[in-house]
Amino acid sequence: MGLDDFKKNQEKKVIDTNKKVRVGIIGTGWIADAHIASYLRQPDVEIVAGADLIPGKAKAFFEKHGVEGVKTDYASHKEMLADKSLKLDAVSICTYNRQHAQPAIDSLNAGINVLLEKPFTVTLDEAVEVIKAEKASGKILSIGHQPRMDANMKMIKKICQSGQLGQIYYIQTGGGRRRGIPTPYGTSFIEDKTAGLGALGDIGCYSLDMVLNAVGNPKPLTVSGYKSAFFGKDPNYSNYVKTGHPEYASIFGVDDFAAAFIRLEGGIILDFRIAWAMNLDTSGDTIIMGTKGSLRIPSTECWNGTVGGAMTIYHEVCGEQTQTTVPIIKMEENLFDLKIRTFLDAVKEGGTAPVPSSEILYNQAIIDGIARSAEAGKEVEIVIPEI
Ligand SMILES: NC(=O)c1ccc[n+]([C@@H]2O[C@H](COP(=O)([O-])OP(=O)(O)OC[C@H]3O[C@@H](n4cnc5c(N)ncnc54)[C@H](O)[C@@H]3O)[C@@H](O)[C@H]2O)c1
Numbered sequence: 001m002g003l004d005d006f007k008k009n010q011e012k013k014v015i016d017t018n019k020k021v022r023v024g025i026i027g028t029g030w031i032a033d034a035h036i037a038s039y040l041r042q043p044d045v046e047i048v049a050g051a052d053l054i055p056g057k058a059k060a061f062f063e064k065h066g067v068e069g070v071k072t073d074y075a076s077h078k079e080m081l082a083d084k085s086l087k088l089d090a091v092s093i094c095t096y097n098r099q100h101a102q103p104a105i106d107s108l109n110a111g112i113n114v115l116l117e118k119p120f121t122v123t124l125d126e127a128v129e130v131i132k133a134e135k136a137s138g139k140i141l142s143i144g145h146q147p148r149m150d151a152n153m154k155m156i157k158k159i160c161q162s163g164q165l166g167q168i169y170y171i172q173t174g175g176g177r178r179r180g181i182p183t184p185y186g187t188s189f190i191e192d193k194t195a196g197l198g199a200l201g202d203i204g205c206y207s208l209d210m211v212l213n214a215v216g217n218p219k220p221l222t223v224s225g226y227k228s229a230f231f232g233k234d235p236n237y238s239n240y241v242k243t244g245h246p247e248y249a250s251i252f253g254v255d256d257f258a259a260a261f262i263r264l265e266g267g268i269i270l271d272f273r274i275a276w277a278m279n280l281d282t283s284g285d286t287i288i289m290g291t292k293g294s295l296r297i298p299s300t301e302c303w304n305g306t307v308g309g310a311m312t313i314y315h316e317v318c319g320e321q322t323q324t325t326v327p328i329i330k331m332e333e334n335l336f337d338l339k340i341r342t343f344l345d346a347v348k349e350g351g352t353a354p355v356p357s358s359e360i361l362y363n364q365a366i367i368d369g370i371a372r373s374a375e376a377g378k379e380v381e382i383v384i385p386e387i
Helices: 003-008 030-040 057-064 077-082 101-109 124-137 151-162 204-214 238-243 335-349 357-376
Strands: 021-026 045-051 090-093 113-116 141-143 168-176 220-228 257-264 268-275 286-290 293-297 311-317 320-326
Touching (some): 021 030, 030 045, 030 057, 030 335, 151 204, 151 311, 168 204
Parallel strands (some): 113 141
């Protein structure tokens, strides 16, 4: 099977437009724009409600998108969820990180399916509570990792699962940006009270998922982590100066760089680093090393969890060292549309979440472990509670 056939095999579903999904949006900021744009491209969605903590913001959001008849007169997401007249099937939770867990728990407790933006939560304890609510509700909870929809990511998993690399024993992952602290729409990414995590959660969750998902989600055991904020806390950081916001330095309360050495079950070492800002072009490609072959996945310039170019497998043929190039697969569909579409299909069919919380739990446990270890200044154990 060639790569084009592999891509064609990502099956397309026939959409039953007689059965509409009634959707609400919690949090109507930057990423909610992408959610609504994708929902509006689906023929079987009715957007019926929205809520934002900031009065008037949800109303203005739907007006901006030209969507009429949406109820927005709610003081909180809880009021919206309590409005039974809406008959909500699903919500997109597009709130900042520290407001992921509670709205997700409340939505699931109200019997509503949830598409929750990434990172899953801020702490491992929060993720555990959300999964408990999910299990009790029997509803679908999908985490917003759209890079999972990328055929190139599926190819990475296929290569790792095929045995072509032999036994995988060492992984290097991560990436970063030279100057990329995300402040174009305000400070919700950089304040501790809203974000809770910086680069570590924002783009670190993508790097971790790229490899954990590929190698079968091994359990993390221990982590020695590091975090810093040299750029974020500097009033002379070039993007603050360019945008006229040197005051952002004093409210920067998260990390702009994180690194870690993680031991995974099965004897796999995971070497991780991620940056929103650094004096370097890239903090390295993703490398998956195995006893029969190793895979190099080029980093992207603006790290967003996707594949930066053709991948290479380093291996032997007839005792000779050689390389195999795995060309990039061009995606015809928008990854965000696929994230929304696969969620809607799961809601309609009562199927499995496209990005199940169970597959992101270890990702969150590692992020939590890195934060705890960085705080403690020593290696820590990762203990996953029974759910
Ligand atoms: N998947 C992606 O590609 C992607 C890209 C950007 C951001 N994100 C994620 O989306 C989330 C939101 O990011 P953003 O840039 O849109 O932030 P933002 O600050 O622009 O918007 C968040 C909105 O949520 C509202 N809010 C917070 N708590 C609320 C609550 N309990 N009820 C109702 N409204 C509430 C805020 O008032 C704000 O308007 C973050 O977790 C971020 O990591 C994902």
